[in-house]
Amino acid sequence: MSTALFSGRFDPVSTAHLIQVKRLLSEHEIVKAVVLDYPERKTPLCLAVQILIEMFGGNKEDESGAGVGVMVNKIHFGEITKEQIDNFQPFDVYVSGNISVLKHVESLGVKVKYIDRAYPYSAHNIKLDEN
Secondary structure, eight states: OOEEEEEEOOTTOOHHHHHHHHHHHHHOSEEEEEEEOOTTOSSOHHHHHHHHHHHTTSSSOOTTSOEEEEEEESSOTTTOOHHHHHTTOSOSEEEESOHHHHHHHHHTTOOEEEOOOOGGGSHHHHHHHHO
16 A cells, blocks of 8 residues: 655645645555644644545545545654654655755655646636736
């Protein structure tokens, strides 16, 4: 069973985030979505977690072991240590659209995969296209 680790600020959770998780589920049986908890959050952490749980059917795996797990972390993956990232094991690959974070995580000996950010689905870009 394949597991992807996907981290982000999710501040706020956007349509693009939801699309990325859905895309990852088409390639991996399990997606671990890690929400960054940091003092400058604009939206409440509990709201980000709640949205991800509600959109993907709860914070449990189904009978087959598949699904989305939502976790919270206080360390940005651009600064995470090998010991800290190992706390999220087991996972097969760390996925991100942030190249600098990918390079850092890869330097820790973790398999990484670049995923295109779903910018065409961001509200900001949609609003710009309307004008």
